[in-house]
Amino acid sequence: MRSAFIWIICLVVMASFSVWQFATDRTELDADFLSLIGQEQESNQDGVSDIDAVRALLRENGRQAILMLSHTDRDQLEALAEQLKTEISQIDGTENVTLPGQNAGRLDDVRSLYGPYASGMLSDSDRTALANGQADLLYQRTLQQLYSPASSFTSTTLKQDPFLLMPEYLNGLATKLGPGNDIVTKNDRIYLPLIVSLQSDQSGSHANNWVDQINRIIGNAHQNAPELKIFKTGQIFFAVNEAATAKSDVQTIALIATLGIAIMIGLTFFSVLPLIGAIVVVGSGLIAGTTALTAFFGTIHAIALVFGATMIGISIDYALHFLVVPTGKTGSDDRFKAIRSGLGLGLLTSVIGFIALGLSPTSLLLQIAIYSIAGLLSAYCSVKFLLPLFPAREVRTNSPIAVIHNNLMGALSYLVVSARLRLIVAGILIAALPLTAYLVPGHDDIRALGQSNPTLVSDARTISETLGLGGSPAFIRIDGDSAAKRLETSEAVRKAISPLIADGKIQGAMALSDFVPSIARQKANRELVRNNLYQPFAPALAEVLQISISTPDLDAPYLMPDQVSNTLPEVKTLQAGASDIIRLRGVSDSDAVAKVLKPFDNARLISPTETISTQFAEYRYWAYIALGSVLLIALFLASLRYGVQKGIRIFSAPAGAILFALLVGTVLGVSISFFTTMAMFLVFAIGADYVLFLSEGNEGEHTSNTQLAVFLSLISSVLAFGLLATSSVPLVSDIGTVIAIGLVGAWFLAFWMTAPNKLTTKTGRGN
Amino acid sequence: MIRRLLVLIKLCAIVIVGLSAGQLALHAETVKPAPLDENEYLHGTFELARHLDGFEKPLLSRGEFVISPQNGLIWKTTFPFPGITVLEDDGIFTITPNGDRNAMASGSETRQFVSMISSVLSGNWDTLQSQFNIAENTKKSNTWETILTPRTNGAIATQVNRIAASGDIFVKTVTIEKPSSDQDVITFDDQVVGMLPLPPEFAKLFTDGIPE
Numbered sequence: 001m002r003s004a005f006i007w008i009i010c011l012v013v014m015a016s017f018s019v020w021q022f023a024t025d026r027t028e029l030d031a032d033f034l035s036l037i038g039q040e041q042e043s044n045q046d047g048v049s050d051i052d053a054v055r056a057l058l059r060e061n062g063r064q065a066i067l068m069l070s071h072t073d074r075d076q077l078e079a080l081a082e083q084l085k086t087e088i089s090q091i092d093g094t095e096n097v098t099l100p101g102q103n104a105g106r107l108d109d110v111r112s113l114y115g116p117y118a119s120g121m122l123s124d125s126d127r128t129a130l131a132n133g134q135a136d137l138l139y140q141r142t143l144q145q146l147y148s149p150a151s152s153f154t155s156t157t158l159k160q161d162p163f164l165l166m167p168e169y170l171n172g173l174a175t176k177l178g179p180g181n182d183i184v185t186k187n188d189r190i191y192l193p194l195i196v197s198l199q200s201d202q203s204g205s206h207a208n209n210w211v212d213q214i215n216r217i218i219g220n221a222h223q224n225a226p227e228l229k230i231f232k233t234g235q236i237f238f239a240v241n242e243a244a245t246a247k248s249d250v251q252t253i254a255l256i257a258t259l260g261i262a263i264m265i266g267l268t269f270f271s272v273l274p275l276i277g278a279i280v281v282v283g284s285g286l287i288a289g290t291t292a293l294t295a296f297f298g299t300i301h302a303i304a305l306v307f308g309a310t311m312i313g314i315s316i317d318y319a320l321h322f323l324v325v326p327t328g329k330t331g332s333d334d335r336f337k338a339i340r341s342g343l344g345l346g347l348l349t350s351v352i353g354f355i356a357l358g359l360s361p362t363s364l365l366l367q368i369a370i371y372s373i374a375g376l377l378s379a380y381c382s383v384k385f386l387l388p389l390f391p392a393r394e395v396r397t398n399s400p401i402a403v404i405h406n407n408l409m410g411a412l413s414y415l416v417v418s419a420r421l422r423l424i425v426a427g428i429l430i431a432a433l434p435l436t437a438y439l440v441p442g443h444d445d446i447r448a449l450g451q452s453n454p455t456l457v458s459d460a461r462t463i464s465e466t467l468g469l470g471g472s473p474a475f476i477r478i479d480g481d482s483a484a485k486r487l488e489t490s491e492a493v494r495k496a497i498s499p500l501i502a503d504g505k506i507q508g509a510m511a512l513s514d515f516v517p518s519i520a521r522q523k524a525n526r527e528l529v530r531n532n533l534y535q536p537f538a539p540a541l542a543e544v545l546q547i548s549i550s551t552p553d554l555d556a557p558y559l560m561p562d563q564v565s566n567t568l569p570e571v572k573t574l575q576a577g578a579s580d581i582i583r584l585r586g587v588s589d590s591d592a593v594a595k596v597l598k599p600f601d602n603a604r605l606i607s608p609t610e611t612i613s614t615q616f617a618e619y620r621y622w623a624y625i626a627l628g629s630v631l632l633i634a635l636f637l638a639s640l641r642y643g644v645q646k647g648i649r650i651f652s653a654p655a656g657a658i659l660f661a662l663l664v665g666t667v668l669g670v671s672i673s674f675f676t677t678m679a680m681f682l683v684f685a686i687g688a689d690y691v692l693f694l695s696e697g698n699e700g701e702h703t704s705n706t707q708l709a710v711f712l713s714l715i716s717s718v719l720a721f722g723l724l725a726t727s728s729v730p731l732v733s734d735i736g737t738v739i740a741i742g743l744v745g746a747w748f749l750a751f752w753m754t755a756p757n758k759l760t761t762k763t764g765r766g767n
Numbered sequence: 768m769i770r771r772l773l774v775l776i777k778l779c780a781i782v783i784v785g786l787s788a789g790q791l792a793l794h795a796e797t798v799k800p801a802p803l804d805e806n807e808y809l810h811g812t813f814e815l816a817r818h819l820d821g822f823e824k825p826l827l828s829r830g831e832f833v834i835s836p837q838n839g840l841i842w843k844t845t846f847p848f849p850g851i852t853v854l855e856d857d858g859i860f861t862i863t864p865n866g867d868r869n870a871m872a873s874g875s876e877t878r879q880f881v882s883m884i885s886s887v888l889s890g891n892w893d894t895l896q897s898q899f900n901i902a903e904n905t906k907k908s909n910t911w912e913t914i915l916t917p918r919t920n921g922a923i924a925t926q927v928n929r930i931a932a933s934g935d936i937f938v939k940t941v942t943i944e945k946p947s948s949d950q951d952v953i954t955f956d957d958q959v960v961g962m963l964p965l966p967p968e969f970a971k972l973f974t975d976g977i978p979e
Contacts, residue, residue, distance in 0.1 A: 140864070144863065
């Protein structure tokens with residue numbers, strides 16, 4: 001009783017600690033898919049990992065939503081766009097809305113930035129002209145612009161840049177960056193992009209609300225102008241849609257599964273007390289798991305919480321294992337003693353498994369492991385200290401579940417063969433597992449995990465094809481010892497990919513070197529301008545302008561990248577730590593890009609989806625290593641306790657269950673990804689519990705109770721995970737399918753491998 | 768980027784405001800803009816004095832212009848150096864003495880500018896009211912003056928402080944004051960309204976004009 005009291009105090013303290021951690025923001029829950037993935041790489045590399053660069057890029061992209069409006073009448077289209085802009089600007093979460101032709105007028109800032117360095121800022125065409133001895137054309141252009149009504153120079157810029165080279169440089173820059181944010185006409189329809197920048201905290205309910213509002217505005221716009229078509233794309237639309245689908249599926253499934261489990265326990269005991277006991281055990285596991293994470297980590301990843309919570313679903317097995325034991329002569333103490341060894345071994349095996357998982361160099365897996373270990377230890381303590389406090393409720397022998405179970409056991413007993421034959425089968429299963437794991441191909445493409453809405457996919461494609469916006473967010477990573485070297489590499493890469501841009505294989509590109517030429521180039525430009533333009537034409541121009549014109553000083557300071565970011569904050573997205581990135585738009589042939597980059601040692605194409613997929617492939621690899629290690633440890637422990645032959649048979653149950661899940665899952669088309677490999681861990685942990693419970697509790701009267709407890713565990717697990725298999729979200733469905741298949745296999749093998757040669761059940765069949 | 772930065776070109780629209788006012792059907796007691804018809808064009812001469820802060824003398828240029836609602840505006844400088852600037856739906860171009868056509872700007876901003884011209888040509892001053900505070904003043908029975916002050920939050924306010932246009936039956940003077948203390952003073956003369964087609968020497972300067 002005293003132990004129970006102390007344990008309750010511990011649970012209350014743990015729960016209070018967790019609430020305090022969350023309430024005071026000492027621990028944050030991060031639902032961002034990418035936030036914790038790959039963080040372990042930072043300690044392994046000097047610079048920024050690819051995944052960090054991808055994360056930064058996708059986060060930036062995630063703050064942008066694109067609407068493409070289409071109409072047959074341009075004036076009406078522009079009027080409707082203005083109206084939509086006003087409405088969207090008023091939505092909570094919108095930072096700003098940009099329409100073609102509307103800008104805050106940053107000309108002065110840009111002129112101030114480039115003015116002092118104007119003689120080093122040459123457009124490609126001006127550089128070519130000067131190099132080819134056509135400086136007279138540039139001089140003629142200067143004269144023409146001096147008197148043109150559309151010139152944008154001022155007295156200040158004219159003094160800094162008397163030959164008006166900077167406007168041409170900016171013009172060339174606009175050409176390099178490509179069209180994108182402009183109105184286009186195709187097949188007699190006009191298409192107008194409306195680009196929305198979102199505030200940075202748009203996730204969860206904020207994102208839902210924002211998307212709801214946008215959909216309402218679009219719906220109203222369609223009603224008022226039937227001719228208007230609106231396409232939309234952006235991470236926020238996909239994320240909200242996929243989250244809603246997954247949430248809806250899981251909620252429905254969880255409700256049905258919970259009801260099913262409650263009915264199952266009710267039909268077994270004809271009482272709600274065992275159900276409450278089970279809830280207490282599972283709840284204590286959740287509390288301890290969360291507390292452990294909040295104690296060790298400042299940020300908890302949502303994936304870790306979800307997987308951890310699933311893992312400690314094992315704890316309901318602990319509760320059921322206790323609850324089916326009848327009251328002994330000395331009360332509840334006897335009940336726990338009857339299951340202590342099985343429960344203890346089951347816990348030990350699972351904890352070893354999760355320790356192996358935690359040893360992997362990935363913070364995500366470490367979080368899952370810590371959550372699960374703490375949760376299972378807590379569940380064990382609750383079974384030991386708290387369940388004995390509940391008044392015992394015996395399994396009703398006439399309950400439908402007990403009747404079904406007895407009949408099933410009777411039927412299965414015919415399948416039991418000699419121990420020797422089962423040993424051979426166990427050996428085959430154990431040998432087949434690593435071979436199968438090696439041969440079954442992994443599918444780590446993250447695009448296959450979710451189920452994107454077909455309309456959103458179609459809209460994204462249309463917008464990409466029409467405006468060159470959205471689409472694949474690929475980029476080129478430029479490494480180098482110094483900023484100057486990277487800019488030089490970037491310029492060379494820029495030149496190398498220009499034919500691909502011309503061919504339409506890349507819709508557009510944006511590099512830091514577009515905004516800040518390398519010092520080598522600035523110096524070369526200055527020399528060219530001084531020798532080929534100023535020296536021959538400055539005297540004539542000075543006469544026209546009636547001012548003295550000084551020749552550019554080659555030793556004057558050059559424009560550096562860190563001077564640009566205040567005026568042009570966009571360039572911040574073109575740097576990732578000690579690397580520069582060239583952002584690519586609308587890449588339709590990544591092989592061609594990769595081929596062009598081959599000669600460059602310090603430049604490589606990075607596709608975010610491939611990078612993330614590779615990261616998950618690495619996680620899958622570590623999960624396999626951990627799973628293999630824990631299987632070996634389990635084999636060793638089983639051999640120690642039961643002897644080699646029986647140990648192999650017992651161990652083969654969880655190993656065979658994993659094999660079964662792997663084979664049948666593959667046949668059914670389940671993608672073997674990191675997530676399904678993690679599901680194998682659950683199959684192992686629960687399968688090990690089944691076989692250990694049965695092998696530890698197969699003496700006399702207790703045998704049938706243990707078998708019933710394992711059967712109840714199976715029903716509860718299959719209810720939960722089998723229903724997940726019906727989800728429309730591939731990730732959820734895959735996990736559910738693998739676990740459901742694996743657990744059925746685990747249950748059968750646990751029974752089959754532990755059954756005595758002369759099997760006796762309550763139905764009275766003797767073998 | 769440059770497309771977004773060419774707010775200054777809107778100044779030209781203001782010039783056109785004045786030019787279109789030259790279409791006034793003059794009556795002694797009223798001064799009211801009448802738009803050019805779709806099949807009309809306006810031809811005249813100009814003198815542009817560009818006063819630059821810190822420069823001893825203004826940059827002075829002279830030449831002729833043509834404006835056509837269907838095509839756009841041609842600004843042909845003849846003094847001190849020959850040069851042509853064409854403003855049309857497709858963008859803004861300069862045409863060098865040897866016939867090379869160089870794009871200065873294109874895109875939505877340019878179209879907005881051209882759209883503004885059309886609005887002005889149609890005599891619809893209201894379209895400028897979103898960007899300017901407009902004060903009209905009839906000085907005498909047959910002359911007028913219009914002061915346009917950019918609205919504070921508009922992008923054009925960063926480029927222009929004040930525009931003053933005045934004239935009689937045609938626009939005579941447009942003064943553009945800029946935040947940089949620079950100032951353009953344009954005077955117009957010899958305006959004549961003609962019927963399309965444009966003379967070939969002008970028509971060929973537009974993108975969809977008569978091929979040479």
